[in-house]
Amino acid sequence: MSDGSLYRYTAFSHNPEGGNPAGVWIGEDLPTPETMQRIAADVGFSETAFIAPATGTDRIVRYYSPEAEVSFCGHATIAAGVVLGELEGEGTYQLVTVVGKVPVEVRAQDGLFEAALTSVEPKYEPAPSELLSDALDALGWQLGELDASLPPVRAYAGAWHLVLAVRDEKRLATLDYDFERLKALMLKDGLTTLQLIWREAADVFVSRNPFPVGGVVEDPATGAAAAALGGYLRNAGIVPVPYTLHIRQGEAMGRPSRLTVRIPEMGGIVVSGTAVPMERVQEIDC
Numbered sequence: 001m002s003d004g005s006l007y008r009y010t011a012f013s014h015n016p017e018g019g020n021p022a023g024v025w026i027g028e029d030l031p032t033p034e035t036m037q038r039i040a041a042d043v044g045f046s047e048t049a050f051i052a053p054a055t056g057t058d059r060i061v062r063y064y065s066p067e068a069e070v071s072f073c074g075h076a077t078i079a080a081g082v083v084l085g086e087l088e089g090e091g092t093y094q095l096v097t098v099v100g101k102v103p104v105e106v107r108a109q110d111g112l113f114e115a116a117l118t119s120v121e122p123k124y125e126p127a128p129s130e131l132l133s134d135a136l137d138a139l140g141w142q143l144g145e146l147d148a149s150l151p152p153v154r155a156y157a158g159a160w161h162l163v164l165a166v167r168d169e170k171r172l173a174t175l176d177y178d179f180e181r182l183k184a185l186m187l188k189d190g191l192t193t194l195q196l197i198w199r200e201a202a203d204v205f206v207s208r209n210p211f212p213v214g215g216v217v218e219d220p221a222t223g224a225a226a227a228a229l230g231g232y233l234r235n236a237g238i239v240p241v242p243y244t245l246h247i248r249q250g251e252a253m254g255r256p257s258r259l260t261v262r263i264p265e266m267g268g269i270v271v272s273g274t275a276v277p278m279e280r281v282q283e284i285d286c
Helices: 033-043 074-088 129-139 169-173 179-189 223-235
Strands: 003-011 020-027 047-052 058-064 091-097 100-109 112-118 123-126 153-156 160-165 193-201 204-211 216-219 243-249 257-263 270-277 282-285
Touching (some): 003 033, 003 047, 020 033, 020 074, 033 047, 047 074, 074 091, 074 100, 074 223, 074 270, 129 179, 153 223, 169 193, 204 223, 223 243, 223 257, 223 270
Parallel strands (some): 020 047, 160 193, 204 243
Antiparallel strands (some): 003 282, 047 058, 100 112, 112 270, 243 257
């Protein structure tokens, strides 16, 4: 049995009405997988991070959506970093995930804590033609609507994402997809989300992220996908390095989010943002 405290924060926003909500559970020992899954389903957010032990700079973390464990989650990591900062102060917390160690640097700025995660080593590969065709069909999109300067890829920085860039913002503004069909093909291909993007400016992207494999229609802010995108842009030679880009996400859902992505010359991608509480702390008896 493991007792802990459950925090509900929204990441990548200064406002409780914006960003992407995440649960952050902190205790001395992790609960059983079955208990973590139950708590995540009860919380109902796209992700809940479970962290142990309760103190120190080195922690273990596991991520659960309402339906399944996820290898890595960026927005829950940012929320967790802010919670750890508020509880124990500024510093760098080493989070051991199932995909590797993810350092999270936490600093106070303008009365709020900001967290910056450094992803595991990113990688990408061209999207297989069958996957691309099936995904476009599920979305109701046409191949000709994609931006040829940003070819479709599978990208990874702790979790796999299918990156699809469109030529026209209007195509991204309307998202009405076949939930069960997209979920099935994503499960088959091991994808966590779809990273649907439009390049508004050289260093600004608008993003939408379907997340049916987690039981969620759309994520309003997706740090793992942001890191994967940064790795793709660097490794494909699309942007010079070092480089900083900004992602606008969640606006179509009424939960505007802002993600900052720093792309170094090598190594993991740095994704940063703020997080704020949504409600009081809940004590959990597992």
